[in-house]
Amino acid sequence: MFLWFHKLGSPPHFYRIAGKWIPWLTWITVLLLLAGLYGGLIEAPPDYQQGESYRIIFVHVPSAWMSLFIYVVMAVCGAIIIIWRMKLAEVVLISSAPIGASFTFLALVTGSLWGKPMWGTYWVWDARLTSELILLFLYLGVIGLHNAIDDKRTAARAVAILALVGVVNIPIIHYSVEWWHSLHQGPTVTKFDKPSIHWSMLLPLLLMALAFQFYYVLALFHRCRAELLRRERNSKWVEEL
Amino acid sequence: MGGYAMFVWPSYALVALVLWLNWYLPRKQHDRELRLLKRRLKAEHK
Amino acid sequence: MSHRLSLTQAFVFLLRRDLLLALRNRAEYAMPLLFFVLVITLFPLALGTSAELLARIAPGIIWVAALLAAMLSLDSIFRSDFDDGSLEQILLSAHPVAVLVLAKVTAHWLVTGVPLLLAAPLLAEMLGMPGEAQPVLLLTILLGTPILSLIGAIGVALTVGLRKGGIILSLLVLPLYVPVLIFAASAIENAASGFDPSAQIYMLMAFLFLSTSLSPWATAAALRMSVS
Numbered sequence: 206m207f208l209w210f211h212k213l214g215s216p217p218h219f220y221r222i223a224g225k226w227i228p229w230l231t232w233i234t235v236l237l238l239l240a241g242l243y244g245g246l247i248e249a250p251p252d253y254q255q256g257e258s259y260r261i262i263f264v265h266v267p268s269a270w271m272s273l274f275i276y277v278v279m280a281v282c283g284a285i286i287i288i289w290r291m292k293l294a295e296v297v298l299i300s301s302a303p304i305g306a307s308f309t310f311l312a313l314v315t316g317s318l319w320g321k322p323m324w325g326t327y328w329v330w331d332a333r334l335t336s337e338l339i340l341l342f343l344y345l346g347v348i349g350l351h352n353a354i355d356d357k358r359t360a361a362r363a364v365a366i367l368a369l370v371g372v373v374n375i376p377i378i379h380y381s382v383e384w385w386h387s388l389h390q391g392p393t394v395t396k397f398d399k400p401s402i403h404w405s406m407l408l409p410l411l412l413m414a415l416a417f418q419f420y421y422v423l424a425l426f427h428r429c430r431a432e433l434l435r436r437e438r439n440s441k442w443v444e445e446l
Numbered sequence: 447m448g449g450y451a452m453f454v455w456p457s458y459a460l461v462a463l464v465l466w467l468n469w470y471l472p473r474k475q476h477d478r479e480l481r482l483l484k485r486r487l488k489a490e491h492k
Numbered sequence: 493m494s495h496r497l498s499l500t501q502a503f504v505f506l507l508r509r510d511l512l513l514a515l516r517n518r519a520e521y522a523m524p525l526l527f528f529v530l531v532i533t534l535f536p537l538a539l540g541t542s543a544e545l546l547a548r549i550a551p552g553i554i555w556v557a558a559l560l561a562a563m564l565s566l567d568s569i570f571r572s573d574f575d576d577g578s579l580e581q582i583l584l585s586a587h588p589v590a591v592l593v594l595a596k597v598t599a600h601w602l603v604t605g606v607p608l609l610l611a612a613p614l615l616a617e618m619l620g621m622p623g624e625a626q627p628v629l630l631l632t633i634l635l636g637t638p639i640l641s642l643i644g645a646i647g648v649a650l651t652v653g654l655r656k657g658g659i660i661l662s663l664l665v666l667p668l669y670v671p672v673l674i675f676a677a678s679a680i681e682n683a684a685s686g687f688d689p690s691a692q693i694y695m696l697m698a699f700l701f702l703s704t705s706l707s708p709w710a711t712a713a714a715l716r717m718s719v720s
Contacts, residue, residue: 431476
């Protein structure tokens with residue numbers, strides 16, 4: 206098992222294995238998305254207080270979760286890059302950044318589209334929204350810094366440091382709704398006692414979250430393969446393709 | 447959608463668009479890169 | 493011909509050297525302070541003479557100006573050393589780079605942060621900030637400007653080798669500055685309205701301790717990467 210992991214770390218093997226998994230991932234993602242959308246848009250009843258607009262939750266919350274998760278993945282890659290200089294970690298980090306930025310952007314936009322009918326405003330400068338916005342800037346900073354440095358291996362070390370420094374923001378976002386009173390609602394799913402959301406709404410939410418997870422891996426694999434080709438274009442294993 | 451359609455559907459549409467782009471664009475880049483490499487290799491072997 | 497300096501001696505040496513360099517380049521180092529004053533002066537001009545409005549947003553104005561001035565001054569921490577090769581010498585030395593970095597950042601703060609501390613009361617008066625808030629203003633600047641120098645140093649270290657480093661630097665460093673801005677401005681506003689600012693002050697202290705202990709390491713790592 207460990208040997209398999211070790212093999213996975215080499216670019217040509219990762220390229221091949223990722224290529225084999227992609228069709229499976231695509232199907233699983235599509236199925237999960239359809240199941241989640243069906244559960245969320247058709248099966249789940251309208252909310253007692255919010256009517257139909259609450260359905261945005263099924264894309265808003267998974268996007269937000271992914272935005273945090275992907276940054277943590279980047280930070281882990283950053284640590285691996287600094288300690289072991291693993292090439293694949295460099296590729297995964299820089300490939301994850303646009304995906305994470307997209308999810309952060311979606312979380313912000315869907316959140317504000319939800320906020321307008323419900324609480325009367327597209328935006329408010331409370332702790333969670335502000336720190337999520339800062340997260341978007343951090344993602345853009347990673348992408349920008351990586352672009353600015355010509356030697357991509359040096360660039361990888363630079364963004365590794367940036368990712369690790371910025372990971373401080375993640376707990377701030379997550380706990381911000383507990384530390385500060387704000388317009389944003391408190392934690393309902395990740396509380397450790399019984400979640401205070403009804404099962405008919407929780408299930409589609411979890412399905413969508415799982416779908417987004419698989420989607421992330423799928424999109425990541427596509428990006429990594431493209432990036433690997435670009436980086437290793439002069440190496441032997443690429444020529445043998 | 448109980449009058450909230452203007453907010454719900456654009457949200458889902460935007461999510462669909464962004465997810466599709468993140469899936470489609472890397473694939474296109476990958477295929478383009480592959481074609482370029484093939485062409486280069488053929489030119490070298492001549 | 494090498495004399496082994498102790499760590500403390502190395503620290504003091506670097507500190508004194510940077511301060512001396514700054515003293516000789518007084519004009520260059522006066523500019524961020526001038527910028528600070530000018531930016532703050534723009535606001536009364538732009539917002540008309542509404543004294544009440546000005547007094548209400550004075551904490552925010554002063555702190556945003558301090559942030560911008562800090563960012564402008566960041567380049568000077570490592571740029572000249574990078575250009576003339578002394579940065580590599582620092583990295584090659586037997587002493588832990590993080591401590592040497594701390595010396596340079598301390599020098600930077602003394603030269604750029606402390607002047608802000610001295611100018612702030614005058615500017616606060618100009619904006620009509622209530623007198624009760626002034627001690628808190630000074631406290632937040634005292635606690636906050638070192639944080640700006642420390643965190644800014646990480647950003648400079650990451651970008652010192654780049655051509656258009658200045659723009660990227662702002663993009664990198666501003667998101668990290670935001671918590672300081674939020675807590676500092678909130679502390680002063682609380683004090684101005686008569687509420688207790690101690691929670692925010694404690695947060696600033698926590699940030700200061702955190703950044704003093706951790707950021708020199710990150711900066712050292714970033715420097716090694718930039719110089720390689």
